[in-house]
Amino acid sequence: MVADSNLTWTFRKDRKATALDNDMETVYVTYDDGEIVGLDLLDGSVRWRRHLTVAEVPVVATAMTSTEPGRLLIGTTDGRILDCSTVRAGGKSGL
Numbered sequence: 001m002v003a004d005s006n007l008t009w010t011f012r013k014d015r016k017a018t019a020l021d022n023d024m025e026t027v028y029v030t031y032d033d034g035e036i037v038g039l040d041l042l043d044g045s046v047r048w049r050r051h052l053t054v055a056e057v058p059v060v061a062t063a064m065t066s067t068e069p070g071r072l073l074i075g076t077t078d079g080r081i082l083d084c085s086t087v088r089a090g091g092k093s094g095l
Contacts, residue, residue: 009044011037019064021072026086028072030061036074038086054080 015031022028026047027039038047052059052074059082063075074082 011039011044011046013037019061019074021064021066023066023069025069028064028066028086030064030074032060034058034060036061052076052082054082 011029013031013035015033015035017029018032019030020028022041025041027041027044028036029039030036030052034051034053035049036052037049039045040047052061054076059076059078059080061074062077065073067073070085070087072082072084072086074084076082
């Protein structure tokens with residue numbers, strides 16, 4: 001049951017979302033063009049965005065799970081499971 005029916009925020013993109021998950025601060029969304037976007041959980045603003053690649057080859061996510069803060073498991077269309085950090089060197093967020 002939804003506690004409040006008022007919409008808090010929206011994020012739109014002209015692509016089909018393929019996976020969605022969140023942690024305590026970020027909503028993670030992947031799209032059928034291979035992009036992954038990190039959105040602020042409270043206001044929906046874009047924290048970061050990039051296209052997924054493995055060895056510089058584009059991949060498309062079909063499933064995603066936040067295993068702990070700063071970590072994502074991502075399943076891809078080519079059968080891979082990626083163990084990704086969402087924290088870059090220097091402590092900045094972003095895949």
